[in-house]
Amino acid sequence: MACQGLAKGETTNTLKAESESLKAKLEEERAKLHDVELHQVAEKIDALGQFVMKTRRTLKGHGNKVLCMDWCRDKRRIVSSSQDGKVIVWDAYTTNKEHAVTMPCTWVMACAYAPSGCAVACGGLDNKCSVYPLSLDKNENLAAKKKSVAMHTNYLSSCSFTNSDMQILTSSGDGTCALWDVESGQLLQSFHGHSADVLSLDLAPSETGNTFVSGGCDKKANVWDMRSGQNVQSFETHESDINNVKYYPSGDAFATGSDDATCRLYDLRADREVAIYSKDSIIFGASSVDFSLSGRLLFAGYNDYTINVWDVLKGTRVAILFGHENRVSTVRVSPDGTAFCSGSWDNTLRIWA
Amino acid sequence: MTINTLSQDGVQRQQMPCLTKMERMIISMQDPDMGIKLRNQRLLITVIPHKCSISDEEALHVGQLFVKYGYIYPLKEPRNLILKADDSSYRFQTPYYWMSTRWPASELDYAIYLAKKNIRKQGELIEYEKECYNALHKRINHTWDFVVMQAREQLRASKQRRKGDRIVLECQEQAYWLVNRPPVSPEHYKLTTLTKNTIIEHNRISLARNRVKSSICLESYVKYCEQYQPHDPIMQGCLPSNPWITDDIMFWNMNSETVALPTKLRVERWSFSFMELLNDQMGRKEFLTYLEKEFSAENLCFWQACEDVRHGETAKIPEKVDEVYKQFLAPGASRWVNIDSKTMEKTLEGLKRPHRFVLDDAQMHIYFLMKKDSYPRYLKSELYKNLLARAIVPQETKKSVFPFMRRQRHSSPSPALATQTAEDDGKAKYSNSNSGTASRL
Numbered sequence: 001m002a003c004q005g006l007a008k009g010e011t012t013n014t015l016k017a018e019s020e021s022l023k024a025k026l027e028e029e030r031a032k033l034h035d036v037e038l039h040q041v042a043e044k045i046d047a048l049g050q051f052v053m054k055t056r057r058t059l060k061g062h063g064n065k066v067l068c069m070d071w072c073r074d075k076r077r078i079v080s081s082s083q084d085g086k087v088i089v090w091d092a093y094t095t096n097k098e099h100a101v102t103m104p105c106t107w108v109m110a111c112a113y114a115p116s117g118c119a120v121a122c123g124g125l126d127n128k129c130s131v132y133p134l135s136l137d138k139n140e141n142l143a144a145k146k147k148s149v150a151m152h153t154n155y156l157s158s159c160s161f162t163n164s165d166m167q168i169l170t171s172s173g174d175g176t177c178a179l180w181d182v183e184s185g186q187l188l189q190s191f192h193g194h195s196a197d198v199l200s201l202d203l204a205p206s207e208t209g210n211t212f213v214s215g216g217c218d219k220k221a222n223v224w225d226m227r228s229g230q231n232v233q234s235f236e237t238h239e240s241d242i243n244n245v246k247y248y249p250s251g252d253a254f255a256t257g258s259d260d261a262t263c264r265l266y267d268l269r270a271d272r273e274v275a276i277y278s279k280d281s282i283i284f285g286a287s288s289v290d291f292s293l294s295g296r297l298l299f300a301g302y303n304d305y306t307i308n309v310w311d312v313l314k315g316t317r318v319a320i321l322f323g324h325e326n327r328v329s330t331v332r333v334s335p336d337g338t339a340f341c342s343g344s345w346d347n348t349l350r351i352w353a
Numbered sequence: 354m355t356i357n358t359l360s361q362d363g364v365q366r367q368q369m370p371c372l373t374k375m376e377r378m379i380i381s382m383q384d385p386d387m388g389i390k391l392r393n394q395r396l397l398i399t400v401i402p403h404k405c406s407i408s409d410e411e412a413l414h415v416g417q418l419f420v421k422y423g424y425i426y427p428l429k430e431p432r433n434l435i436l437k438a439d440d441s442s443y444r445f446q447t448p449y450y451w452m453s454t455r456w457p458a459s460e461l462d463y464a465i466y467l468a469k470k471n472i473r474k475q476g477e478l479i480e481y482e483k484e485c486y487n488a489l490h491k492r493i494n495h496t497w498d499f500v501v502m503q504a505r506e507q508l509r510a511s512k513q514r515r516k517g518d519r520i521v522l523e524c525q526e527q528a529y530w531l532v533n534r535p536p537v538s539p540e541h542y543k544l545t546t547l548t549k550n551t552i553i554e555h556n557r558i559s560l561a562r563n564r565v566k567s568s569i570c571l572e573s574y575v576k577y578c579e580q581y582q583p584h585d586p587i588m589q590g591c592l593p594s595n596p597w598i599t600d601d602i603m604f605w606n607m608n609s610e611t612v613a614l615p616t617k618l619r620v621e622r623w624s625f626s627f628m629e630l631l632n633d634q635m636g637r638k639e640f641l642t643y644l645e646k647e648f649s650a651e652n653l654c655f656w657q658a659c660e661d662v663r664h665g666e667t668a669k670i671p672e673k674v675d676e677v678y679k680q681f682l683a684p685g686a687s688r689w690v691n692i693d694s695k696t697m698e699k700t701l702e703g704l705k706r707p708h709r710f711v712l713d714d715a716q717m718h719i720y721f722l723m724k725k726d727s728y729p730r731y732l733k734s735e736l737y738k739n740l741l742a743r744a745i746v747p748q749e750t751k752k753s754v755f756p757f758m759r760r761q762r763h764s765s766p767s768p769a770l771a772t773q774t775a776e777d778d779g780k781a782k783y784s785n786s787n788s789g790t791a792s793r794l
Contacts, residue, residue, distance in 0.1 A: 015553075022556035029560060034567045041571040045579075053587070056597040074768050075605060076596075093596065094762045117768025134769040164664035181667040188667070188709070193551070207628050208717065227710055231555065233562075250577045252570065269565040294581035294588055295574065313578060338586040338604070339597045353587070353597035 030272045038265070038275045042313035048296075051309060051319040056339065057351035059090055061097055066343035067124070068158075068330050072113045075336045079120045080349055081108035087122045089134065092341065092351050101132055101142045110159040110170070121149070121168055123156035129170050131182055150180045157199045162209075162226075169212060169226075171198040177214050179226060191224045193231040200244045206251040213254050215242030221256055221266060235266045237273045244288045248312075249295045255312075257286030263300050263310065277310045279317060288330045293337030301328030301342055307352075323350060376451060379424045383445055423450065426528035444521075450529040461500070464489045466530055468504035485534070580625060584618055592616075592747040600762055601750055610634045617744040624732050627724040639740065643731045651688035652719050652727070655681045659716035663709055674707040682715070692718050 064084035071078050076093040085106045089099040105126035112121045114131075123129035129150035132142050150156065154173035161168055162179075167188070171177045177191040177198055196217035204211045211232070215221045221242055223233040240259035247254045253267045253274070262278035263286050277298065284304035291298055291312070298310040307321040307328055326345035333340040339353035419425045425443045427433065467486045471478055478486060490497060511519050582588050586595055593603045607616055615635055623630040623639075630636040637653075644650040658681070662673045681690045682700065692700070696714050703711040731737055 019552055019556065022553060022560065026556055026559055030564065033564050036568045036571060038571050038574070041568065041575060045575060048588075072768065074765070076765065077767070091764055091767075093602070094764050096764065098767060134767070136767060136769055162664060163660070166664060166666050183666045183668060186667060193555075205628075207720070227713075234555065234559070248574070249581070250573070252573060267567070267570045270567050270570040271559070271562060271564045272567070274567065274571060292585050292587045294578050294585035296578040296582065296585065296588055313574060333587075336586070336605075336608070337584070338591060338595050340587075351597055353595055 030270075033270065034272060038313060039315045042315075045313060047314065047316075048311055048318050053309070053319065053321060053352045055323050055350045056353045057092055057095055059092060059095055059349040059351075060347070061088060061090075062086060062347045062349075064347060065326070065345040066329060066347060066349055067107065067109050068111045069332060069341055069343045069349060070111055070113045070120075071332055071334050071341065072117045073115055073335055074117055075334050075338065077113070077117070078341055078349070079111050079113050079122075080343055081111035081122050081124070082347070083107050087111055087120065087132075089120060090349075092349075099134055099142060101146075103130075107155070110156050112159050112161055112168075114161050114165040115163065116165050119165060121159050121161065123150065123159060123170070125155050127152045127155060127172070129156050129159045129168060129180070131168070147182065147185070149182050149185050150178060151185075152176070152178070154197070157197065158201050160201060160203055162203060169201060169203065171201045171214055171216075173197040175216070177201055177212075177224065189226060189229045191222075191229055191231070193222055193224075193234075194218050194220060197241075199242060202245050202247050202254065204247055204251050205249065213245050213247065215245040215256050215258075217241040219258075221245055221254070223268065233268060233271065235273060237264065238262070240285070243285065246289050246291060249291055249293065255289050255291065255298055257289040257300050259285035261285055261302075263289055263298060265312065275312070275315055277308075277315060277317075282308065287328060288332075290331050290333045290340060292333060292340075299331050299333065299340055301331040301344075303327045305344070305346075307331060307342055321352060324348070376424070376448075379419065379445065421532070423528060423532035426524070426531075428524070431524070431527060431531060444524065446528055447525050450525055460489060460493060461496070463530065463534055464493060464500045465503045465507070466526065468500050469508055472504055472508060584622060592618075593750040599750060602763065602765075603747065603750065607745070607747055615740070615744055617741065617746050620737075620741045620744045623737075627728045630728065630731075639736065640728075640731055643734055643736050644727060646736075647727065647730075649727060651681060651690050652723050654688060655690045656716055656719050656723070659712045659719075662712055663716075667709070670709055671707050674704060674711060677712060678704055690715075690719055691722075 062080065062082040062084070063086065064082050066080055066082050069078055069080040076091060077089060077098070078092045079087060079089045081087045083106055085103040085108060087101045087103060087108055088097055090097055103122060103124070103126070105124055108122050108124040110123050110129065114120065119131050119133045121129055121131045128148055131147045131149055133145050135142060135145070149168055150159070150170045152170065152172035152174050156170055156172050158171045159168055166182050168180050168182055169177065170180065175194045175196060175198060178187055179189040180186065181188055194214065194216040198214050198216040201212055201214040204213070210226050211223055212226060213221055213223050219236055219238045219240060219242060221235045222231050224230065225232050238256065238258045238260055242256050242258045244257040245254055252269060253265055255263055255265050257263045261282050261284060262276050264273050264277070265275040266272065267274045277300070282302065284302050286300045286302050288301040289298060296312055297318070298312050299307060300310065301307050305324050305326060305328065308317055309319040309321065310316070311318050324342065324344040324346050328342050328344050330343040331340060339351050341349055341351050343349045420427065424446050426446055427443050463485070467478065467482060467489070471486065511522065514522070591604055594601050596602045596604050606612070608619060619633070623633065623636045630640055641650055641653050644653055658677045662670060662677065665673060680686055680688050682697070692715050696718050700712065700715045
C-alpha cells in the first residue's frame with residue numbers, strides 16, 4: 001500500500017494528465033465511426049407483439065436467499081446455491097431435488113454445472129471454488145468427494161467451466177479472475193486489471209473460444225485473452241458496480257446489468273457502448289441479465305423484485321414479470337432457449353416460459 | 354453490489370473474516386511455546402517465517418499480508434511495508450492498533466499524531482505528511498488549539514515512561530499510521546499501483562485498434578436476430594410444443610443427440626455457420642461421413658484431438674500431444690494433415706516443450722481450411738440436401754384445455770449416470786473413423 005513505482009521527475013499529476021488525455025483521444029476515435037444508433041437501424045423491423053410469459057414451475061426448498069443458478073446441458077436440470085450454504089441440484093421439469101450438498105461456508109455466491117452433467121462447482125465466502133462429482137448412490141455423501149480447485153484471497157463471485165469438465169474460470173472479490181485446472185488445482189492463468197471486486201464473468205461463444213468478459217465494482221467491463229492473460233478491451237460507461245455480464249449469442253457484443261439501474265450493450269468490433277436499456281421508473285439495480293436464443297430479448301432481474309424483458313434491437317421494454325417476493329438475484333435462459341430460470345432472495349426459483 | 358458494503362475507501366472495504374483469521378494466526382505466532390522465536394536484543398525481535406508448517410513461498414506471502422495490514426511492522430525501513438526473507442527485524446503490533454479493533458482512525462487523531470511529530474522533531478515531517486498537516490490545519494482549524502494541547506499532553510505523559518517502552522509505543526503508533534494513512538490519496542493510489550505501464554500502455558494500444566463502423570456492427574445484430582428467430586422458442590414457440598408449457602417432452606425427445614431423423618429446423622441451423630454444425634453432435638457425425646467420402650476426414654479428427662488437448666487435463670497434455678504428433682503430424686503418419694510449411698515448422702518446434710496451446714496454430718489452420726472449403730461443399734452436397742428433405746417438421750400439440758387432464762411429468766435419466774468411463778476424456782469424445790458412422794436410413 002505504500003507509494004511505489006514513480007520514476008524520478010514524474011509526479012502523480014503528470015501521470016494523471018497523460019492518462020486523461022489518452023482517454024479523451026480514445027473516446028474521440030470511438031465516436032468517429034459511430035454513424036448510426038441501434039434503434040435507428042431497428043426501425044425497419046416489426047415491433048414485438050403481446051408478450052406473455054408465466055411462471056411454469058416454482059422450485060421451493062432453499063432455506064434462505066437463492067444467490068446463483070446454472071443450467072445443465074440436458075436442458076432441464078439446474079443447480080442452485082443459497083445463502084444458507086446449501087447447493088441443490090434439481091430436475092426443474094419435475095421439480096424433484098436430485099442432490100444436495102451443504103457447503104462449509106454461508107453465502108454460496110457462485111455455482112456452475114459441468115458440461116458433462118456429472119459435477120457441479122460452487123464457492124463463495126470460503127474464497128474457494130470446489131468441484132463436487134455428482135453421485136447417484138443415495139447413501140454416498142457428496143461432500144466426501146469434494147475437490148478444492150480455486151483459491152482466492154477474497155470471496156468467490158462467479159465461476160464457470162470452460163468447454164470441458166477439466167478447467168474452471170473464476171472471478172473474485174480480490175479483483176482478479178483466474179483459470180484453474182480441476183484435476184490438479186493448479187492455477188493456469190490469472191487476470192489482473194480490475195481495481196475493485198470482480199462480480200461476474202462470461203465466456204465468449206466464439207470459434208476460437210479464447211476470450212471472456214468480466215465486470216466489477218470499478219464500473220469496468222474487461223475483455224480478456226485466456227491464453228496470454230492480457231486485457232484486450234475495456235469499457236467504462238456505467239455509473240456504478242457492474243453486477244452481471246453476458247455475451248450476445250453471436251459473440252460480437254455483450255450486455256451488462258448494473259447498480260445504476262441500467263443494462264447496456266457493448267459491441268466488441270465497434271469498441272463502444274451501443275445501447276442503454278433504462279427507464280425513469282426503474283431505479284433499482286439490475287442484478288442479472290441473459291439473452292434469449294436469438295438475442296432479440298434481454299431478460300434482466302432487478303433488486304425491486306421484478307424481471308424486465310427488453311427488446312434488444314429497439315431498446316424498449318416489452319414486459320415486466322412480477323412474481324418474486326424479494327430481490328431477483330440471478331436470471332439464466334435454458335440451453336435450448338425454451339425457458340428461463342430466475343432465482344431470488346425470497347428463497348425460490350421460478351421457471352418462466 | 355457486493356458483500357463488501359460501506360464506503361468506497363480502500364481499507365474499509367476489506368472482509369472482516371480475513372482479519373479474524375489473520376489475528377488468530379498472529380496470536381498463535383506469539384505463543385511462548387509454539388510460536389516464533391523472540392529475541393530481546395535491544396528490544397528487537399526477529400521473525401522466522403520458516404517456523405510455520407507451510408511452504409516458504411506461502412509463508413512469505415502470508416507474511417506480506419500481515420505487514421500490509423499492519424499486524425507486523427518492519428523496524429529498519431518503516432515506510433517500506435513488505436516482508437523480506439532475510440535477517441531484517443520486525444515487531445508484532447499491539448492488539449490496540451489491530452485493524453479489527455476499528456479504533457477510529459479519525460482526522461482528529463491523525464492531526465494529533467502529526468502535531469506531536471512536528472513538536473518533537475521540528476520540521477522532520479515527510480513531504481506527504483506536511484501536505485496532510487497543512488490540509489488538516491485548514492480543515493479543522495476550529496479545533497486546532499485542542500489538537501496542539503492534546504499533542505503536548507501526550508508528549509508530556511510519554512516522557513514519564515521508561516525509554517524502552519516509549520520507543521516501542523512510538524514505533525507502534527508510527528506503524529499504525531503508515532498503514533492507515535498511506536502517503537497518497539485513494540484516487541492517486543489506484544493510478545500508481547496499476548502503474549503507468551498498465552493504464553497508459555493499455556490506452557495506447559486501444560487507440561491503435563481497428564474499429565468497425567457502428568452501422569455495420571448493428572446491421573449484423575438485425576440479421577442475426579432475424580435468422581435465429583424461428584429457432585427461438587420464447588419468441589416464436591417451438592414444435593411440437595414447449596415442454597414447460599404443455600408438460601409434453603416430445604420436443605426434447607425429437608431433438609436429442611441420438612434421434613434417428615432430425616427435425617428440419619435443426620438441419621437448417623447447420624447452414625448458419627460452421628460452428629453451429631460442429632456444436633451439434635449429430636451435425637458433426639454427418640460432416641465426418643461427408644469428409645470420409647472426400648478422403649479428408651483426418652482434418653476433423655485432428656481438430657477434435659486438438660480440442661481435447663486444449664480443454665483436457667493438464668497432466669495428460671504431453672502424452673496427448675505425442676499421440677497427435679504420431680497420428681497426424683509425423684512424416685508418413687497414418688492420418689497426416691496438410692498444414693502449410695511455416696505453421697508445421699513452428700508447431701514441430703513447439704512440440705519439444707509441449708503445453709496446452711502448442712497445437713493452436715495448426716488447429717486454427719485446419720479449422721479455417723474446413724470452414725472455407727469442405728463446409729460450403731457439404732452444404733451443397735447430396736448428403737446434406739437429402740437429410741434436409743427427409744427431416745421432420747413436427748405436428749403441433751396444443752396445451753390441454755382441461756386442467757385435470759394435465760399430462761404426467763416424466764423424469765429423465767440423470768447425465769451423471771452415463772459417464773464414469775468417459776472421465777478421462779472430459780467432454781470431448783471424438784469418434785474414430787473405424788467406429789460410429791452416422792446413422793443413415
